[in-house]
Amino acid sequence: MSKSRSLVKWGVPTAVSIVLIVAVIGALATRKTFLVEIWIPAPPEVLWEVLIDTQAYPQWNPVFVEVDGTYAKGETVLNRVRDPGGAILKMVATVDTFLPNEELRQSGGIPGILTFDHRWLLEPADGGTNVTQHEVDRGIGLWFWNSDWIEPAYAATNEALAERVRLVTAPPSN
Secondary structure, three states: OHHHHHHHHHHHHHHHHHHHHHHHHHHHHOEEEEEEEEEEOOOHHHHHHHHHOHHHHHHHOOOEEEEEOOOOOOOEEEEEEEOOOOOEEEEEEEEEEEEOOOEEEEEEEEOOOEEEEEEEEEEEEOOEEEEEEEEEEEOHHHHOOOOOOHHHHHHHHHHHHHHHHHHHHOOOOO
């Protein structure tokens, strides 16, 4: 009898522990990858100047509508991101990679809950530049958050970047 009571006594906490362990492992293993590309007929140097000019973002960027801080390796920036409903989400990020004319990478979030790793990649190609936005989100928050809007929003940002580059490189009209 004491043996069966012992099993019951330890059974519930063990079961709860197993469920928690599985949830933590699931949260850490859960990830979504977003990838959006565009070719823009301008050299990487021109695109880079537009990307790092965060003061101009409100004029052209439909998603990253404002950035407080400076893009530089190790710096912290506050990104204000517009979701499809028009709400502004504040996301604190650390600039992990800052390779002029090649890569801008920033990451942030709460590990296990929801994190992001967002990259702008610029690669010379065919007299212009292949621009890639690549993001990996991780965490249990992905189980509850509808991220279907991310790729279309990044595609719109790429199109807006192409238009901004066209405007800043256009010869002055007479």
